[in-house]
Amino acid sequence: MSLVLVAIGILMASALASLLLARAPRLATACGVAGAILAGLAGLVPSFRVLLTGAHESLAMAWHMPGGNLHIGLDAVSAVFLIPVFLLTALAALYGGSYLRPFWGKRSIGFAWFCFNLLTACLVLVIVARNGLLFLMAWEGMSLASFFLVVFEHDKKETREAGWLYLVATHLGTAFLLIFFALLGREAQSLDFDCIGTMPQGIANALFLLAVIGFGTKAGFMPFHVWLPEAHPAAPSHVSAVLSGVMIKTGIYGLVRTLILLGHPPAWWGWTLVGIGLSSGILGVVYALAQHDLKRLLAYHSVENIGIIALGLGLGVLGLSTGHPLVAQLGFAGALLHVVNHALFKGLLFLGAGAVAHGTGTRDMDRLGGLAKTMPWTALTFIIGAAAIAGLPPFNGFVSEFLMYYGALLACLPGGLANPLPAIGLVAGLALIGGLAAACFAKAFGIVFLGAPRTEAARHAHECGFAMRLPMVILAAACILIGFGAPWAVAALKPAVAGLTGVPAAQVFGAAPRSMTLLMELMIGFAAVAAAVLLLGFLRRRLLQNRPVRRSLTWDCGYAAPTPRMQYTASSFALWFVDAFRWILRTERRRSLPRGYFPDAAFMTTETPDGFRDLVFRPVFAQVRWALASLRWIQHGRLQLYILYIAATLVALLIWYASCL
Amino acid sequence: MNLIPGIHLAAALILAPFLLGVINRTKARIAGRAGAPLLQLYFDLGKLLHKGAVYSRTTTWLFRAGPLVGLAAVFGALLLTPFGKSGAVLAFDADLVLFAYWLGLMRFVTVLAALDTGSSFEGMGASREVFFAALAEPAFLLGLLGLARVTGSVSLSAMLPEVTAATWLAAGPALALIAAAWLIILLAENARIPVDDPNTHLELTMIHEVMVLDHGGPDLAMILYGAALKLWVMGALLVSLLTPVRYGVAWQDALVFLGGMLLLAVGIGLIEGAMARLRLARVPQLLMGAFALAALALMLIMK
Numbered sequence: 020m021s022l023v024l025v026a027i028g029i030l031m032a033s034a035l036a037s038l039l040l041a042r043a044p045r046l047a048t049a050c051g052v053a054g055a056i057l058a059g060l061a062g063l064v065p066s067f068r069v070l071l072t073g074a075h076e077s078l079a080m081a082w083h084m085p086g087g088n089l090h091i092g093l094d095a096v097s098a099v100f101l102i103p104v105f106l107l108t109a110l111a112a113l114y115g116g117s118y119l120r121p122f123w124g125k126r127s128i129g130f131a132w133f134c135f136n137l138l139t140a141c142l143v144l145v146i147v148a149r150n151g152l153l154f155l156m157a158w159e160g161m162s163l164a165s166f167f168l169v170v171f172e173h174d175k176k177e178t179r180e181a182g183w184l185y186l187v188a189t190h191l192g193t194a195f196l197l198i199f200f201a202l203l204g205r206e207a208q209s210l211d212f213d214c215i216g217t218m219p220q221g222i223a224n225a226l227f228l229l230a231v232i233g234f235g236t237k238a239g240f241m242p243f244h245v246w247l248p249e250a251h252p253a254a255p256s257h258v259s260a261v262l263s264g265v266m267i268k269t270g271i272y273g274l275v276r277t278l279i280l281l282g283h284p285p286a287w288w289g290w291t292l293v294g295i296g297l298s299s300g301i302l303g304v305v306y307a308l309a310q311h312d313l314k315r316l317l318a319y320h321s322v323e324n325i326g327i328i329a330l331g332l333g334l335g336v337l338g339l340s341t342g343h344p345l346v347a348q349l350g351f352a353g354a355l356l357h358v359v360n361h362a363l364f365k366g367l368l369f370l371g372a373g374a375v376a377h378g379t380g381t382r383d384m385d386r387l388g389g390l391a392k393t394m395p396w397t398a399l400t401f402i403i404g405a406a407a408i409a410g411l412p413p414f415n416g417f418v419s420e421f422l423m424y425y426g427a428l429l430a431c432l433p434g435g436l437a438n439p440l441p442a443i444g445l446v447a448g449l450a451l452i453g454g455l456a457a458a459c460f461a462k463a464f465g466i467v468f469l470g471a472p473r474t475e476a477a478r479h480a481h482e483c484g485f486a487m488r489l490p491m492v493i494l495a496a497a498c499i500l501i502g503f504g505a506p507w508a509v510a511a512l513k514p515a516v517a518g519l520t521g522v523p524a525a526q527v528f529g530a531a532p533r534s535m536t537l538l539m540e541l542m543i544g545f546a547a548v549a550a551a552v553l554l555l556g557f558l559r560r561r562l563l564q565n566r567p568v569r570r571s572l573t574w575d576c577g578y579a580a581p582t583p584r585m586q587y588t589a590s591s592f593a594l595w596f597v598d599a600f601r602w603i604l605r606t607e608r609r610r611s612l613p614r615g616y617f618p619d620a621a622f623m624t625t626e627t628p629d630g631f632r633d634l635v636f637r638p639v640f641a642q643v644r645w646a647l648a649s650l651r652w653i654q655h656g657r658l659q660l661y662i663l664y665i666a667a668t669l670v671a672l673l674i675w676y677a678s679c680l
Numbered sequence: 681m682n683l684i685p686g687i688h689l690a691a692a693l694i695l696a697p698f699l700l701g702v703i704n705r706t707k708a709r710i711a712g713r714a715g716a717p718l719l720q721l722y723f724d725l726g727k728l729l730h731k732g733a734v735y736s737r738t739t740t741w742l743f744r745a746g747p748l749v750g751l752a753a754v755f756g757a758l759l760l761t762p763f764g765k766s767g768a769v770l771a772f773d774a775d776l777v778l779f780a781y782w783l784g785l786m787r788f789v790t791v792l793a794a795l796d797t798g799s800s801f802e803g804m805g806a807s808r809e810v811f812f813a814a815l816a817e818p819a820f821l822l823g824l825l826g827l828a829r830v831t832g833s834v835s836l837s838a839m840l841p842e843v844t845a846a847t848w849l850a851a852g853p854a855l856a857l858i859a860a861a862w863l864i865i866l867l868a869e870n871a872r873i874p875v876d877d878p879n880t881h882l883e884l885t886m887i888h889e890v891m892v893l894d895h896g897g898p899d900l901a902m903i904l905y906g907a908a909l910k911l912w913v914m915g916a917l918l919v920s921l922l923t924p925v926r927y928g929v930a931w932q933d934a935l936v937f938l939g940g941m942l943l944l945a946v947g948i949g950l951i952e953g954a955m956a957r958l959r960l961a962r963v964p965q966l967l968m969g970a971f972a973l974a975a976l977a978l979m980l981i982m983k
Contacts, residue, residue, distance in 0.1 A: 389798070391740040402742070402792075411785045412756075412778060425774040428834040431825055443825060443978060450780070450821040454814030457788050461810055465795030465803075471738050540772040544756055547770070548782070551752035555902065559748070562898045566732035573736040573797045574893050587795070587803025595811035599964065 020076035020093055023147060026062035026105070027140050029054050034136035041129025051132025052116040055139060059109025062143065066105060070098040073514030073524050077149065086210030090149040095514035095524075096279065099355050100146045100272045103362030104265045106497075108139040110490035111264075114370055115257035117486045118377060122171075131171055135258065138164035138266070145269050151200040151210035158196065158269075162189040165266060168258045169250045181249035188246035192236030196273075199229040203280075215280050223281045227288055230277040231295070238270025240329065241299040244322045245632040248306070251321065252314035252382070256373020259314060263321040264366035268358050271328055275355075278336065279519060286340040292333030293441040297448045300326030302603065304455040308462070308596045309604050309627035311589055313372045313382045316463055317365065320408060323452060324361045328354045330445050331423045338426065339520060341436055348527050349426030351519045352512050357419035360501065364407040364416060367494035371401040374487055375467060378480040384463065384589040389472040393480040398468045400491040405460035407498040410453045413545035415501035418508065420449060421541070455596070462592045471583035503545055506538035590625055597625070605630055684930050688763035695938075696912040697721035697905065699945045703872075706949025721908065728901035736894055738798040746793025747895060747902035753786040754909045761913045762837045764937025765926040771837035776824045779836060779913075780817065783869070786906065787813055794891035805890035808960065812875070812887070815967040816865045822974035823858040826981045827921070830854070840920035848924050857977035859921055864970040866914045868963070870907065873952040875963050885960070915944050 033054020040047040069076060077092030093101070112135065119128055141164060144157035166189070170182035200210060206222055207215040218226065236243040247267070251259045278284060303323030310316040331354030338347030374397045375390060376382045391398035407414035423445065429435055430442035472478040482488075501508045517524040575581045590597075597606050610623035653664075701718035708715025717723070735743065759770045760779045768775075791810055794802035828834045830851050831842035848855060868875040871888035880886055892903050919940035927933050958966060 389738070391742065391796075398740075406785070406788065409784075409788065410781065411788055412781050417778075417781060421774065421777055424777040425834070428774055428777075428825065428828055431829055432834065433829065433832050439982065443822070443982075446821055446825050447818040450818040451814065453781070453784065454810075454817040457784055458810035458814055461788060461791045461795070461806065465792055465806070469740065469742065469792065469796040470798030470803075537772050537774075540770060540775075541778065544759060544770055544775075544778055547759055548752045548756035551755045552748050555748045555751055559898050559902075562729060563733055566897075568732055569734045570737050571734050573738050573799045574801075575799060576801060581799075583798065585800050586798050587800050587807065592803060592807045595807055595964075596814075599811070 020065060020078050020091070022061050022065045023091075023093060023101075023143065024078075026058040027143055029058040029061060030136045030140035030143070033058075034133045034140070037129045037132035037136065039129070041127050044123040044128040047129035047132055048116050048119065051136055052112045054136050055112030056109045058136075058139065059105040059112075062101065062105040065093060066098045066101040069093050070095055070102065070511055070514065073517070079149075084152050086152050086204055087150050087214065088211060089153060090211055090213070091144075091147040091153070092149040092212075093147055094518055096275060096355075096518045097146050097272075099359065099512065099515045100265075100268060101143065103268070103359050103366075104139070104142050104146065107264045107362050107366045107494075108135075108142070108261055110493060111257040111260045111366065111370070112136075114260075114373070114487045114490045115255065117484050118255060118257050118373055126171065131168065131255075134164045134167045135261075138168065138261070142265060142269060146272055149212040151204060151212070155193070155196065155200060158193065161266065161269065162186075162193065165254075165258075165262060169254045169262075171255050171258070172253070175253075178253045181246075181253035185246045185250035188236060188243070192233050192243070195229050195233030195236070199226060199233055202226060202229070212276070212280060217282050220285070224285070226277065226281060227284075227291075230274055231291065234270040234273035234277070235295070236270070238267050238274070238329075239299070239322045239325050240270075240295050241302050241322060241326070242631040242635060244299065244303070245629055245636055247322060248315050248318040248629060251318040251369075252312060256314070256369055256376065259317075259373070260366040260369035263318065263369055264362040267321060267325060268362065271325065271332075271354075271358060274332065275519065278332070284336045284340050286337060289333045289335075289337030289340060290441055292329050292336060293444060294333075296326045296328070296330030296333055297444055298326070299323065299329060300448060300452045301455075304452055304459055305596065305600045305603060306627065306629065308455065308459045308593045308600075309606055309625075311384050311625075313375060313384055313387075313463065313467060314369065315382075316384075316459065317368050317372055320368075320456070320459070321361075321365060323456065324357065324365065324408070327420065327423070327449070327452065328357050328361070330354075330448065331357060331419070331426075333441065334423060334426050334430065334445055335519065337436060337441055338430065343430065343435065344520065344522060345529050346426045346430045346435070346442075347520050348516050348522075349422050349429070352509060352516045352528075353419050353422035353426065355512055355515055355519075356422065356501075356508065357416075360407070360415040360419050360498075363494050363497045363501070364404040364414075367400060367404040367491055367498065368408065370487070370491050370494070371397050371404065374483040374491070375480075377483055377487070379476045381474075381476055384466045386474045387467045387472070387477045388470045388474075388583060388586065389468070389477060390480050391468040394468075394482045396482060396488045397491065398464075400488075400495040401468065402464055403495040403498055405464045407502070409457040409460045410449075411457065413499075413502045413549065415498045415508075418502060418505040418538075418541075420453070422509065424449060425537075458596065459593075462589055466587075466589045466592060470586050473583050473586065473588075503542060505542055509538055597627070603630065685763070685767060685769040688766060688934070689758065689769050691934075691938075692758055692761070692763065692912055692916070693909075695941075696908040697725065699911055699915065699941065700908055702942060702945035703949040703952065706946050707953045710950065710953030721904065725901045725905055728896075728904070729898055731897040733897040733899060736797050739793075739796045739894070742789075743793045743796040743894075744899070746789045746796075747899040747906070749789040750786045750793075751902045751906040751909070753782045753789070754906050754913065757782040757786075757913045758909055760836055761916045762840050762920055763916070763934065764920050764923060764940065765841040765933040766930060766937075767837035767841065771835050773834050776821075776828075776834070776836050780821060780824075783910065783913075784813070784817070786910070790891055790903075793895070797894045799894065801884070801886075801890050802893060804884070805887050808887045809891060812868055812963055812967060815964055816868055816970065819861050819967065819971040819974045820865050822971070822978055823861050826854060826858055826974065826978045829978075829981050836917070840917065841926060843921055843924070844926050845924040851981060854977040854980040855921065857973045857980070859918060861970040861973040861977070862914075862918050862921070864966060864973075866911075866918060867948070867951070868967060868970075869914060870911045872948060874955045874958045875966065877957045880957075885957075912941075915941055919944055 082089040141161035148154040307319035334350030427442040613621040831839040
């Protein structure tokens with residue numbers, strides 16, 4: 020526990036130091052990066068210790084706030100969420116040190132590092148907080164720090180708009196959390212998480228719904244996701260990695276903590292979570308398929324993966340509420356492992372996208388191509404991340420989805436869930452999501468890294484430096500490691516699953532040896548295929564040893580002068596999908612066709628705006644704005660009058676409070 | 681030490697290309713031709729393995745990795761495939777998920793190798809392949825889910841041998857619907873008529889064949905052999921489902937299974953001989969039909 024405090028201390032100190040050194044970008048960067056890495060190392064030690072031993076460490080101090088002590092704690096569930104936070108922020112900081120180099124002298128680098136390390140500290144604090152008030156304070160700090168990071172390039176109009184949308188969305192979410200904690204505190208007479216006992220079912224239901232909306236807004240549940248595909252691409256890439264990789268997981272963490280606090284769940288919570296998971300998962304990947312901007316595509320995939328996590332949680336809740344412990348454990352284990360996995364591969368992919376933007380100056384996939392030759396390291400790590408996020412074996416994404424599939428299959432067997440419809444939905448949904456995600460990443464990787472460069476910018480791409488390559492290599496290695504080390508990775512989750520399901524860690528997954536053999540056999544399958552790849556490679560090398568191996572043109576059907584512009588683009592690759600889902604996507608197409616015998620230049624562009632933003636939230640907010648316009652006269656920009664409002668409100672509240680006594 | 685699964689694995693590895701010979705011979709006979717020798721694919725593979733290679737200048741290491749990983753992945757699926765009524769080399773709970781995802785990995789690397797050439801024809805084929813596969817995947821897994829419910833087990837090697845005459849009597853209509861859905865998926869995934877025509881030479885209309893236009897020599901041999909194995913593993917699931925007898929004696933069950941595979945190959949040949957290829961725009965409807973059949977089967981089973 021004390022090392023977590025040390026980590027928070029290092030983060031705060033380095034954040035302040037970076038701010039003070041804002042005039043010297045080199046020193047500010049050094050301070051910020053070193054602080055994040057040191058804090059990461061310091062924080063990983065207790066996190067792994069707690070995860071492996073299942074111990075529970077906590078610390079409580081009195082403070083001048085209502086609702087209990089200043090209470091922080093570290094249990095296995097927190098540790099599962101903390102490990103990606105510490106790992107990814109340290110690696111992202113190392114990467115960001117080089118990534119922000121072009122902005123030296125143009126932007127306040129010191130302020131950026133202040134926000135980055137403050138964000139990390141708040142992320143840690145959110146996860147270890149055991150008091151509602153402390154949690155909310157850390158939550159707000161996290162939102163504000165990340166807002167300033169999102170608007171780092173605030174000279175661009177779309178960045179400012181994205182930041183604004185993010186600020187509004189996150190505070191609307193926080194408003195629900197305020198009600199959530201107020202209700203929780205009123206029922207339990209304390210905001211300390213340890214003092215919260217069983218609630219009446221009606222209150223528990225209300226709390227669950229508030230948590231789904233409040234935390235779901237942060238996590239990016241469809242349809243509360245509208246800020247996510249705007250804000251994540253707008254931020255610098257190492258920040259996008261942290262936002263998508265770990266910050267949205269605090270929403271999942273909040274939901275998980277709520278489930279633990281509220282105790283035995285009714286079945287409809289599971290139905291709700293499975294429903295949210297299906298809509299987020301399927302719509303997320305469908306929207307991703309229609310994108311041309313690499314980072315926007317990745318942002319929609321975050322919505323998809325949050326959906327997969329929600330599916331796992333929903334299955335866990337269903338298993339818990341209907342008394343099927345193995346189903347519950349598999350669902351929760353899958354969800355928790357996917358939290359870690361998504362942090363690894365989405366962090367990796369955003370860093371890769373940043374390297375592409377850094378090396379070519381564009382994120383528009385249709386202007387890229389052929390980068391595998393000029394950026395071999397980025398290509399190699401990106402393909403590992405792409406295969407992992409598509410859930411393909413033998414990478415980590417497959418392992419977490421495998422656990423969920425297994426749980427859902429068991430739930431469908433005779434003697435499983437009385438109503439197995441959600442489990443069937445999970446199997447069909449995961450299969451569809453898997454197929455679509457594989458298609459989307461075949462597109463993202465294939466169009467950006469393979470083929471021939473489509474523009475001059477892509478032709479002159481350059482590989483990023485060592486400090487940017489190293490984090491990507493480490494993350495890719497972690498994806499492979501969890502894939503091949505599945506038995507141990509899943510075994511390490513047992514204490515956390517025990518915390519969620521309320522059984523002793525030793526009894527998680529029933530008779531322990533069975534689940535271990537299962538994953539061992541999975542691993543034998545992985546190893547057999549890996550060995551087959553090596554053997555076949557060796558055979559082909561032997562066969563081709565003394566034979567002619569030539570380089571030539573790609574077969575072009577007899578056409579003599581192919582150009583790179585004739586290649587399939589991201590838009591053409593996704594056309595089948597966009598057509599099939601046009602009733603959701605409402606892709607806008609603008610084109611001018613070639614006409615006449617000597618046609619002029621022709622063009623065609625497609626754009627897929629977010630339907631929920633344009634058709635749901637925009638009209639609603641327009642109405643709200645219209646309704647509130649009559650109150651505009653209060654808002655006149657005079658500070659002294661604003662202070663008067665505050666004072667008057669306080670006095671009124673005090674009088675009301677005194678009259679109630 | 682039980683050697684039988686190993687022998688079965690070797691038999692599958694050796695016999696897989698034979699199925700394509702049977703399909704082509706059946707097609708030829710229907711069309712009134714003599715047809716190529718039954719062992720034609722073996723000759724082709726032997727010839728290709730003796731050739732050198734030509735690689736496009738556009739391609740990278742991924743193009744060369746594609747055939748290796750693709751063949752290894754389908755081999756991974758073969759390790760999980762039961763040999764009729766006899767279990768596979770590797771069997772564990774929920775291995776059916778790994779089975780489906782090995783085929784997914786095979787498709788993923790084939791598609792990437794196609795995109796690596798920078799040819800718009802191959803991009804076109806790749807785009808179609810991933811779309812049709814995304815539609816086929818849920819139908820395939822729903823069928824397996826229904827079978828798991830009927831047999832009370834979630835491992836391929838436990839559930840498929842479990843299907844006997846008694847199972848067919850108890851849940852016949854549902855099993856027939858699953859078999860129909862799987863047959864459609866088998867035809868689609870293996871680039872057979874009515875989804876794709878393996879004999880076409882018009883790049884614009886092809887799916888699978890167009891993706892491998894640029895491969896040659898040992899690489900093409902690996903791709904052709906991988907495609908034969910894929911037909912074998914998916915066919916084996918269908919034949920195991922459709923075989924209602926189980927003797928419990930290894931050689932008898934093996935003979936029944938091999939007979940079933942032969943019949944399946946003849947059946948595919950008959951379908952190909954009797955039908956034309958569908959228009960591409962109709963293919964998604966066919967696959968949605970497969971999904972509907974599998975969903976209907978599940979409803980009958982769950983009722």
